[in-house]
Amino acid sequence: MIARIGAAVFALVLLYPLSALFAHIGAWQWDAAVRGPALLSVRVSLVLTTAAMLIVVAIGTPMAAYIAQCKAMERLLWQAAMLIPILVPPLALGILFTLAFGPYGSVGRLLNRWGVAMTNSASAFVATQVYVGMGYFVLGAVAALDAVPPMLQKQAALLGLTPIKVFFRVTLPLARLGLAVALSIAWVRAVGEFGAVVVTAYYPSGMPVQLWVDLQSFGLPAVMPLLVIFLAVALPLPWLAHVLAQRRSYV
Amino acid sequence: MFDAEFTKHRRDFAVRFSLRLGAAQSVGLFGASGAGKSTVLACIAGVEQPDDGHIDLGNLRLFPPSLPLHQRRVGYLTQEPSLFPHLSVRENVTFGVPKHEMPDPECVSWIATLRERLKLAPLWDASAAHISGGQARRVALARMLARKPPLVLLDEPFAGLDRQLVRELIDDLIFWSRTVGFSMIAVDHQSEVLMRLCPESAIVLERGQVVQHGTWSDLRRAPATPLLRSLLAPV
Numbered sequence: 001m002i003a004r005i006g007a008a009v010f011a012l013v014l015l016y017p018l019s020a021l022f023a024h025i026g027a028w029q030w031d032a033a034v035r036g037p038a039l040l041s042v043r044v045s046l047v048l049t050t051a052a053m054l055i056v057v058a059i060g061t062p063m064a065a066y067i068a069q070c071k072a073m074e075r076l077l078w079q080a081a082m083l084i085p086i087l088v089p090p091l092a093l094g095i096l097f098t099l100a101f102g103p104y105g106s107v108g109r110l111l112n113r114w115g116v117a118m119t120n121s122a123s124a125f126v127a128t129q130v131y132v133g134m135g136y137f138v139l140g141a142v143a144a145l146d147a148v149p150p151m152l153q154k155q156a157a158l159l160g161l162t163p164i165k166v167f168f169r170v171t172l173p174l175a176r177l178g179l180a181v182a183l184s185i186a187w188v189r190a191v192g193e194f195g196a197v198v199v200t201a202y203y204p205s206g207m208p209v210q211l212w213v214d215l216q217s218f219g220l221p222a223v224m225p226l227l228v229i230f231l232a233v234a235l236p237l238p239w240l241a242h243v244l245a246q247r248r249s250y251v
Numbered sequence: 252m253f254d255a256e257f258t259k260h261r262r263d264f265a266v267r268f269s270l271r272l273g274a275a276q277s278v279g280l281f282g283a284s285g286a287g288k289s290t291v292l293a294c295i296a297g298v299e300q301p302d303d304g305h306i307d308l309g310n311l312r313l314f315p316p317s318l319p320l321h322q323r324r325v326g327y328l329t330q331e332p333s334l335f336p337h338l339s340v341r342e343n344v345t346f347g348v349p350k351h352e353m354p355d356p357e358c359v360s361w362i363a364t365l366r367e368r369l370k371l372a373p374l375w376d377a378s379a380a381h382i383s384g385g386q387a388r389r390v391a392l393a394r395m396l397a398r399k400p401p402l403v404l405l406d407e408p409f410a411g412l413d414r415q416l417v418r419e420l421i422d423d424l425i426f427w428s429r430t431v432g433f434s435m436i437a438v439d440h441q442s443e444v445l446m447r448l449c450p451e452s453a454i455v456l457e458r459g460q461v462v463q464h465g466t467w468s469d470l471r472r473a474p475a476t477p478l479l480r481s482l483l484a485p486v
Contacts, residue, residue, distance in 0.1 A: 149333070151331065151333045152333055154298050155327070157319070158296060158320050158321070158325060158327050159321075159346055159347030159394070159395075159398060160321050160324075160347045160349070160398060163319075163321075166321075169346075174335075174336070174337060
């Protein structure tokens, strides 16, 4: 009983910051000066993060499938590589990204020649989010694929299915919840990214950058409406994916 | 015709195995736990790789080089039924049957026979994740046989099933082996089960070596080793 009370207190403390949504800071500001850029930032975040996640899934899933079937040493090598973009501090990642893909880097100059600007552009925004979210998705996806019993895949192959059919008919359906959790983590990480994006793509401003701009320009009352939208966009789907995944483990 | 001679080095000893088996013939692999029986089946199935030798199934060379699992045309029933839990019983049974063969009347009739004989009709649309262990074994057997593989490998397929069901399954397997024409290599630690399932001949393995190959009456009359004598002795 004491342990349960302790756990409840711990959970309450952890969730306490959310109560600030009801803090007395005066009337929330939602006039034209705030509303226009805020709604634009919601659109930018949703559209461009969705594009980034499509790229993450398209590239990250085969990569995870490859890593999942690697032997121990090679797997360690790939996983170590995937960890680096996760562990680099976001601001540092943004600066490095700008130097590598901006006008100072050879790749950036090449892209510029092809008309792809990698600073303050939609492509810079999407690319940064791909970098930020890819490691989380791949590592999570590897764990999800590892959880599929290898004997099921072998049985499917012995029943005449080619490796690609085994992946789509057995591996993917059995790993789908784990993959959804991996994607939700990548989504949360990307949609909430501020440090790297503020360097690489101040424009077009996504929600985190717009929140920062509003806080600087108008103060807390102007931030609150966008903050609520931000939480509504970022939290429910990943939260539900995690809860479902946990529930499936225990029932 | 199945023809194999191969070696597989394990951590504790090397498994050396050779066998020639005609169509619709059967052989039982017998021996104590850990003698290498399951390793032999795993090598033939392709889930483990032999270190040298060859394995041929008719005109198909299974090893070397190791033929991909989906091209081997080998049915492999392990102790764990390994059903696909996200599919129904029906979907499990028909899993390996190519879609273009499904409307074929012969295929429809064969699936119906399996469903009938293995008593799967009441659970046909149930989720494979929610059936009992005995039911799962029957589904796994039906799934393996649905493709009519020319060679069937059975690794203790009846462990934990009641005697009546085991007798029925053995009778069905023997009948189908003769009518469909598949060969069987079976492993079981119970000599009675193997004798019934593979009455023609047995191979005895001890620490990976074939110590005797003959009929069951040969084995009973003159067991090659003291261990085999004790394994064959009535409980």
